Each structure stands twice: as C-alpha cells, then as structure tokens.
Amino acid sequence: QVQLVESGGGLVQVGGSLRLSCAASGRTFSDYLMGWFRQAPGKEREFLACIGRSGGLTRYADSVKGRFTISRDNAKNTVYLQMNSLKPEDTAVYYCAASGTLSFYRGGRRNEYEYWGQGTQVTVSS
Numbered sequence: 001q002v003q004l005v006e007s008g009g010g011l012v013q014v015g016g017s018l019r020l021s022c023a024a025s026g027r028t029f030s031d032y033l034m035g036w037f038r039q040a041p042g043k044e045r046e047f048l049a050c051i052g053r054s055g056g057l058t059r060y061a062d063s064v065k066g067r068f069t070i071s072r073d074n075a076k077n078t079v080y081l082q083m084n085s086l087k088p089e090d091t092a093v094y095y096c097a098a099s100g101t102l103s104f105y106r107g108g109r110r111n112e113y114e115y116w117g118q119g120t121q122v123t124v125s126s
Contacts, residue, residue, distance in 0.1 A: 002115040009120030020081040022096030029077040038092035050107030093119040
C-alpha cells in the first residue's frame with residue numbers, strides 16, 4: 001500500500017503561482033510512476049502531468065504545458081506540481097496518483113493508477 005497526501009492548495013489570483021506537494025509513504029517511492037490530475041465540478045478527472053520513476057522523464061497535458069512543472073524528490077518521497085500563470089479554468093481539486101506497474105508512456109491513463117491522494121482544492125479568482 002502507498003499513502004499519498006497532497007498539500008499546498010489554496011486561493012490565488014489570476015496570473016499567480018502555487019506549488020503543490022504530494023508526500024508518499026508505505027513503499028519505496030522510486031518504484032512508482034507519479035501523476036497529477038484535477039477535477040472541476042461537473043467534469044471528469046483530467047490528466048495534467050506524470051513523471052518517471054527516476055524523475056528524468058515528464059509528460060504534460062496540452063492545457064498546462066509551459067505553465068505547470070512536475071518534479072520529484074525521491075529522497076523526500078515527494079512529488080511536486082509547480083503551477084504558474086494560473087487561470088480561472090485551473091480551479092479544481094488536484095490529486096496526485098501513483099502506479100507501481102504503469103509504464104511512463106501510459107502515464108495519462110487515469111484508470112490505471114492504483115493509489116490516489118485525497119485531493120487539495122485550488123481556486124483561481126479573477
């Protein structure tokens with residue numbers, strides 16, 4: 001089992017920045033592909049970014065490419081999502097997810113992640 005706890009969400013103005021963190025516990029963190037997703041009210045959970053087990057590979061959804069950066073610190077068992085140039089449409093609950101089996105190139109497949117955090121709310125006000 002892997003436990004994931006997100007933090008860092010909050011209220012920010014348009015154009016502002018936030019950094020989300022997701023702390024993992026329970027297993028060897030570097031064994032897991034990590035992803036970030038978000039879900040806005042009335043919408044499906046959306047893939048944002050994923051990062052390979054060593055941190056050398058990253059992928060982004062087009063909606064956040066160039067604005068969001070995913071990173072991980074395997075020594076701290078933590079994955080991050082740096083969010084810049086935030087827009088009102090970025091308002092959502094943000095989730096981190098972990099998979100011990102998913103390959104990096106399938107990292108956008110929401111339903112194939114085994115573990116999820118509880119989510120952290122991000123609200124971008126105009």
